[in-house]
Amino acid sequence: MDPKTRVQTALAHQEPDRVPLALWGGPYGLVDPLYYKLVDRLGLGEPLLPIREGHTVNHMDDRLLEALGVDTRYIWPGASPTSPTHPSDDEDMIFDDFGQPWKRTMPYYSATDGLLKNASTLTDIEDKVQWPDVNDPRWTVGVTERATGLKDSGYFVIGRMVVSHGPYQMACDLRNMENFMVDMVTEPDFAGALLDRVTDTIIGLNRNYLEAAGDVLDMMELPGDDYAANDNLLFSPRLFRRMIRPRLERIITAVREIRPEIKIMLHSDGAIGKLVPDFIEMGVDMVHPLEPVTGMDPAQIKQDFGDRISFLGGVDISHAMPGTLADVRADVDRCLHDLAPGGGYILAPCNHLQADVPPENVVELYRYAKEAGRYS
Secondary structure: OOHHHHHHHHHOOOOOOEOOEOOOEOOEOEOHHHHHHHHHHOOOOOOOOOOOOOOOOOOOOHHHHHHHOOOEEEEOOOOOOOOOOEEOOOOOEEEOOOOOEEEEEOOEEEEOOOOOOOOOOOHHHHHOOOOOOOOOHHHHOOHHHHHHHHOOOOOEEEEOOOOOEOHHHHHHHHHOHHHHHHHHHHOHHHHHHHHHHHHHHHHHHHHHHHHHHHHHOOEEEOOEOOOEOOOOEOOOHHHHHHHHHHHHHHHHHHHHHHOOOOEEEEEOOOOOHHHHHHHHHHOOOEEEOOOOOOOOOHHHHHHHHOOOOEEEEEEOOOOOOOOOHHHHHHHHHHHHHHHOOOOOEEEEEOOOEOOOOOHHHHHHHHHHHHHHOEOO
16 A cells, blocks of 8 residues: 555555654654664765754655655644744843743743733733734745655655644643643633634634645644643543533534644543543544553554544653663564554654664564564
């Protein structure tokens, strides 16, 4: 099978010739130091120029994807208003287009006290945040050109998320997580207004991105929204359904107004098993990453819901990938045993592969997955 057919077959909950492989989507890429090591190890020549600034996962290199045998290719936004790219007098402090300050906490930047941490009225949502113009052409620079280059390429083409965080997490960034968690219970009007403002921004960015990409995209990533820790949800399913789900449904509806047939992926870390039925009802086609954490059994999730939703990810980045080659192979075997039967699975890392991962482990991950992931 060609890569696109392989992925489409899996998403139809059928078994292709082998399990499809993915790398370098919004939440499952390579940090820059690991990318440089892989370029050197695979003899690819000079690293490519970065596709963006303000992050540590700044590269996209089709040469590397080809060398690893990855079935997916990506179209990235021209820029993102949540990227911290505006420097200040403090070299460790940088600002995004919302005016939100970010602090360097190597190897990442982390949001500092939110712009709305001390907000007290609904009007503060507009007055204290520099809400970006979603129609600014910066956000879609290069999207049409990249889409043209991937048209009829034979790869399954995925649209990378237009901002890193979804409604819940962006609201936490702007308000401070503790404050916003309390707001959802004690100040639901304020929390709802903030979620709606964030949602409107995501919808506008998505709409322009989808129109620029045209009909080349096979799947669209929703901005990542983490609703769980390793052992349980961060809040009850009831609160999720009252405060967050309606905003996600608006984003999904807006995407499908432009591309009714497109597949939609949602990234949410941790033990999100209790919310999978909601994701299915909302129209999510694929969930990333289905982590092997203490509060969730990926094999049971696959058994319970694998005929109605697909899964991307599975590969443990915390223990297996920084370990030995044998650890990598054992984790691939676990993923294939638990998630691959009947299709509906694309193998990929659970999150960005970090600088502590040896480059030979990445090569072995994809080599062994191609070998062991055959269905016949």
